[in-house]
Amino acid sequence: MAHVFLIRLILLLALTLVTHTKDSRLGPRSRLRYSRFLDPSNVMFLRWDFDHEAEVITFELKVRTAGWVGLGVTNRYTNVGGDLVVGGVLPNGNVYFSDQHLVDEYTLEEDGSQDAELQGLTEDAVYTTMRYSRPFRSCDPHDQDISVDTVRVLAAYGQDDTLTLSPEHIFVKSIFLLQMVHPDDLEVPEDTLIHDLEITDFLIPEDDTTYACTFLPLPIVSKKHHIHKFEPKLIYHNETMVHHILVYACGNASALPTGISDCYGADPAFSLCSQVIVGWAVGGMSYQFPDDVGISIGTPLDPQWIRLEIHYSNFHNLQGIYDSSGIRVYYSPRLRKYDMGVLQLGFFTFPIHFIPPGAESYLSYGLCKSEKFEEINGAPVPDIQVFGYLLHTHLAGRALQAVQYRNGKQIKTICKDDSYDFNLQETRDLPKRVVIKAGDDLLVECHYQTLDRDTLTFGGPSTINEMCLIFLFYYPRNNISSCMGYPDIISVAHEMGEEASDPMEGMMAMNNIEWTPENIKKAEKACKEAQQIVVIKTIDEVVENTTGQIPDIVPTPRGPCLESTGGKVEAQDKTPAGFRAAPLTLSSASTASSGGFSLATLLFAQGALSWLFASLQARD
Structure with missing residues (x-):
């Protein structure tokens, strides 16, 4: 016994x-912190969260249907090859669940390796809800990576349990899945005050592109306060017409004009003030600063006025549209540890920046050399602690990155997005704060594609022009507002076999070139190897120039993939980056029951x- x-x-x-x-x-059964509707009718609601250390992400998709539901990732140009995890509940109560991919627009095929772990599948009178986890990067070539880049989330559903794709039930939405900070995680002071920086009843011109600027006071306070959050304030019917909104701090010695006018028009006074303090662009939402940083207002060193810049894109040339958009800021007398600033990097925005037509890929570079920061700042510059960033190009932009060099050696990629989406531009937090020391060089690389264009694209403010900008959010604040570069265009023209004696002739000479693939690459190389003129500017509009050369960028290798703990992984699926064992927070499942010890x-x-x-x- x-x-x-x-x-x-x-x-x-x-x-x-x-x-x-x-x-x-x-994985954890706690509330998933992030959420988003995936379709215009709000039929598909996604929640998600992730474990950055284990490199595992959890999704919960809730769809108003009694049929199957599917969620996955696709690329910029086509859904073919996109992965789609599908599941549903049969009339008898049994569930089905599978990791699949699209072999063509409307045909699904099950992956040989099942890398999604089912956590729950339920159906009630209204919704079908599926919750599962997957690695950021599996070893299955049919699974798209999930990274800090923009991720194009693919979602689909059926009205019954027949696994058939139909165009009206397929949606793709760009999302930053790996957000590092969420407003719900941050402290919101009880004594928060609100102040709106906005234009009022502005008649939007019928032009394709308008930059409207006005000068507004910041909140008047008797002692120091910190702005800790901002959000766009958009008129609903005009939301798609507002491309971006920027708030620039003005030096207190500036003589500012009144009214609303073209930012870059006949009156140069409306382009005064160049230090960005907050910014929003199309697709973005609100942003709350980390708990230890804020924008200082109310001291003699703080700006009292700002320039509000709103970029309108009226592509349909609509008439009689009035707008009162702007930025709402939240501020409090409860002070944070650090005063923050914004440093603008990239390619100096003017027509010397050119991008050839018909380019499958074209790279532009903007160099910043910080060796003169202390001289132009007027005081020692403490180490710059970068905690967030905002990327910005126009329609031809495909990818951006900012790379840091010290003593001539590449030490870090500060931020990047290899899947940039013009329609999703938000301030993002870094997973770890980056330290920039005096003397470091900072390089911005922008990747463009112009296969749909038959004429040159020049740098400029219009949406059909281009920009190459990265805004770094940092602390403690200094007086430097921007540090941007551009190539010696005369040298570039000579390399391309054209005569030029001044920058204008060099720029115009680009119109004489037949833009074959060979000449496109030749121009890219000439711009990279030409001497860069670096323009450094302070909040008080003091400008200092220096020069430098574009260093090479050593690509960041992809990390190891996570081997599935279930299903089949073919030998050829093992990538050179190698395997590592899947953590205990994740295993594979092809049914609702996660069997196996x-x-x-x-x-x-x-x-x-x-x-x-x-x-x-x-x-x-």
């Missing part, structure tokens, strides 16, 4: 460990039983 009792006890203990391990692999549990049970049998034999 004792023998039987011991056997039952050890088996019970083993089963308890099996159950515990199975539950732990499914962990290796540790099986070894424990095997050892325990071996010990038991050995003990029994010794007693016998």
Whole structure:
């Protein structure tokens, strides 16, 4: 009887460990912090969260349907090849769940490796809800990576359990899935005040592009306050016409004009003030600063006025549209530890920046050399602690990155997005704060594609022109507002076989070139190898120039993929980056039940039983 009792006890203990391990692999059951509707009719609602250390992300998709639901990732140009995890509940209550991919626009095929872990599938009278986890990067070539880049989330559903794709039920939405900070995680002071920086009843011109600027006072306070959050204030019917909104701090010695006028028109006074303090662009939402930083207002060193710049894109040349958009700021007397600033990097925006037509890929560079920061700042510049960033190009932009160099050696990629989407421009937080020291060089690289264009694209403010800008949010604040570069265009013209004696002639000479693929690459190389003129500007409009050369960028290698703990991984799927074992927070599942024991549990049970049998034999 004792023998039987011991056997039952050890088996019970083993089963308890099996159950515990199975539950732990499914990941946390807590509330998922992030959420977004995926379709215009708000039929598909997505929640998600992630474990950055384990490199595992959890999704919960809730769809107003009694049929199947699907969620995955696709690329910029086509859904073909996109991955789609699908599931549903049959009329008899059984569930189905599978990691699949699109072999053409409307045909799904199951992956050989099942890299999604089902956590739940339910259906009620209104919704079908599917929750699952997957690695950021699996070793299955049919699975798209999830990274800090813009991710194009693919969602689909059916009205019954027949797994058929139909165009009206397929949606793609660009999302920053790996957000590092969420407003719900941050402290909101109880004594928060609100101030709107906005234009009033502005008649939007019928032109394709308008930059409207006005000068407005910041909140008048009797002591120091910190702005800790901002959000766009948009008139609903005009929202798609507002391309971006920027708020520039003005030096207190500036003589500012009144009214609303073209920012870059006949009156140069409306382009005064160049230090961006907050910015919003199309597709963006609100942004709350980390708990230890804020924008200082109310001291003699702080700006009292700002320039509000609103970029309108009236592509349909609509008449009689009035707008009162702007930026709403939240501020409080409860002070944070650091005063923050914004440093603008990139390619100096004017027509010397050119991009050839018909380019599959074309790279532009803007260099910043910080060796003169202390001189132009008028005081020592403490280490710049970067915590966030905003990327900005126009329609031809495909990717951006900012790279840091020290003593001539590349030390870090500060930020990047290899899947940039013009329609989603938000301030993002860095996973870890980056330190920039005096003397460091900063390089911005922008990747463009112009296959749909047959004429040159020049740098400029219009949406059909181009920009190459990255805004770094940092602390503690200094007086430097921007540090941007551009190539010696005369040298570039000569390399292209054209005569030019001044920058204007050099720019115009680009129109004489036949833009073959060979000449496109030749121009890219000439711009990269030409001497860069670096323009450094302060909040008080003091300008200092220096020069430098564009360094090479060493690509960041892809990290190792996560090997599936279930299903099949073909040998050819093992990438040069290598494998690493999947963490216990994730395993594969092709059905609703996550069957299978962990290796540790099986070894424990095997050892325990071996010990038991050995003990029994010794007693016998």
